[in-house]
Amino acid sequence: MSLERLLEDELIVATAGVEILGQALVDQATTIAAAEWRPPAAGTADALASLAAAGRTEAANATAIERMLAVRPQFVDVAVAREVIPGMTDTMLLHAGPPLTWDRSSGPIKGAIIGALLYEGMAATAEEAEEIAGGGGITMSPCHHHQTVGPMAGIVSPSMPVAVVRDADGDGVAYSTLNEGLGKVLRYGAYGPEVIERLHWIGNVLGPVVAATLKYVGPIDLQSLIAQALQMGDDGHNRNRAATSLLLRMFGPGLVENESVPLAERGAVFRFIESNDHFMLNLVMAAGKLAVDAASGVEGSSLVTTMARNGTDFGIRLSGTGDRWFTAPAPIVDGLFLGAFTKADANPDIGDSAITETVGLGGFAMAASPAIVGFVGGTASGAVRRTQEMYEITLAEHPAYQIPQLEFRGTPVGIDATLVVRTGVQPQINTGIAHKDPGIGMVGAGLVKAPMQCFAEAVVALADGVR
């Protein structure tokens, strides 16, 4: 598009602003596209100008997204949290979202902490667990600070088994818990006897059997698996039925032939995964964590490396602002509710699972998942539109994650905070809903938008850094 070309090429114009100037071009039979421009998020105009003037964001973002997309996640092992997670101690509980204290914790976080202390044998009753947690007997630390991600409350306690996901092309490692299934489960804040009993089974049977199966069948290439699942109707966040099915298929030989494990246990593990459509979710999240960690720390980059919620705050981090969190009150999820539950029962948005959106899945891949259109008023075109909107705030199209409905276009990936504040388009998140009180569990699932305030503050901080 050199100046020389301007002399000869047919003029094709994009406009932003006064409508009559665009109309005048239409009257001259010129092709135009008019942007529906609106002012950027409040308080960001000067920061955006500073960043545009400095002119470094573009190259920094190119580096960050390249690193994010170069990651090749493989599910390689299951290990015990305290033995592998960096910085984990015997009295530490990891939780979802930005840093949090017990007294600011929401119901599901409190419930899950109680459950974890019961599971660890550190407390005998819920009351005792609350005393320990409230009295500083444990250290609470965000999963994201320990190469780990956890859905919903995201509680990881020292003896829990965790999935180990490694980068086949680099030295990155990420961890996540193993998914417990739906209903009354720890991650939704439930801690009844059946919850604790299942956690023990997960630690004693599921973890070791999956580890042995992985040894038998070899590492599972998660990117390839997720890519196939998108073409089978998953979004990688609210729907993981296809991905879980594919995983089980890959596990098949190990579960059938691996005689180093008792047949009954192999059968139980098969049935557990088979009956839990979300088994793959935690692995998708760990794959995402590898990708965002690889993209972190590029000076000047406005790439969003973290979107996570702790049930009280919604927080984001940018590649170029390091470990700093930018938070806003966690919004309430607009959703569909199980049984007799209603919006009044819902806890504000919670979980590290928005990492799927951060890496181009979930709400960003909704067009691939007509099966969950119930969340967008029941129309498949609504789901397509949600995904299409995300292209305007992202840096790339994912080379592996493709959407058949959009002519196999890659999913929008790599949220650019400057584009979010310039367009006013908030990242779309598909997510579950926990009950606001401890001990109850899941009440529904739906959609939520990442709060603009986080992005506005992050962009201002990034601009302060480049001045």
Place this chain on the structure above:
Amino acid sequence: MIDRITVHSGRYHDSVRLMQASQVLRTAAGVEEALVAMGTELNLTLLEDLHFDPEQLVGVGPNDLIVAVRAVDEAALATTDQVLEEALAAKRGSSEPTDSPPAHLVETAAATIGANLALISIPGRYAFVEAMGALRAGLHVMVFSDNVSIEHEILLKEEAAKRDLLVMGPDCGTSIVGGIGLGFANAVRPGSVSLVGASGTGIQQLTCLLDDAGVGIRHAWGTGSRDLSEAVGGSSTLRGLTALDADPGTDVIVVVSKPPATEVATAVRAAAAHCSTPVVVAFMEPGSTLEGAANAVLSLLGREPATFTIWPAASGDHRSGGLRGLFSGGTLRDEARFIVEPVIGPLFLTETTEGSSLVDYGDDLYTEGRAHPMIDQTVRLERLESTVTNTSIGVVLLDVVLGYGANPDPAVELAPVIRELSGAGIAVVATLCGSKGDPQGLDYQAGLLQKAGAAVFLSNAAAATRAAELVGGEA
């Protein structure tokens, strides 16, 4: 024959797409055999059947994408990478769902239609970011918005130079690119004269005069009101001049500008002297007129000087008194001033009730919170109305600008008050800056103004000269 097997582990495509890709690859020049497939057992067997070396396929599994190619030589092999990537690439933006969401940014809107230019007219404090985004997306940019800081203007022009793009503006009211008018521009005939300049109404007037003389316009690139300031240094003007000089379709170039900074004027004149295309430099200074510039162009084209169209007033009578000039174009006002002041002495340039004045109602002073007088004449109509009863005024001079972006029927709004002014014995002289192709209709507009009692001139210099004569004759 050379075989090459490449394995991309973890890159998944569905089998239908891979079959299509294989087919494309097989038909590429110099390619004998090709198979692009996931490393399933079946596909490994197929590769062996095609006599590809099974040794190279050891350890390859169903999650690995295999690209096996047999070609006549290395050169043919080398071309297959590109062919494969194109075959596997998504057809970006090719889907057209019925209700695709709107673009919010000019660069996103541009991507949807493959635009080559961004026209930005959003509030000035936001325009820099949008313009920079457009440049970085590879677009030429016209920034119609004013109130962009000079520091930001310099940054935009540096970025454009680095990318071999053109920035028109900020505060660029008028451009014509390849015959298409942007902002306020007139529908003039196509031709071989190109303009570049820091003067919106100056470009409008000059293109209309040339049109009237039968000469067509190829390009008219506005560069923004401050381009020839010392700080900006004529960045866009000089780059535009160089590009137009290299344009085989341009026979004559005109540089038109408000009075430039001295050093910048020198630089522009020097650049003009180096051009192989003849250049007319028309800086709006005392003694130079747009009419003069138009005639200089005609002369370079080997034509006789023109007499520009006049629609004379029916009556020559008028009462004695001073001059009130009400302009919507800054350059037109300045040109009139240089013509009138030598005849009747110094003029007020802002509103006054006593004495002669020439006011530019397009200045920020009068446009705060309202549209430009080329679009919305409310302020000028009010002032004209109050002039009717002002016995110190004998002559009214005004400009009426036609073209794209301008008021759809300005003469209809002006005619009643011109009738009142004439009725009160005040002579009305109007510049009608327009072309026969303009959507408002040049002769229709002139007819309305003339019937209401005005003397109408296509040339602003001629109108100003007439007004000076009328006032000066009474002095």
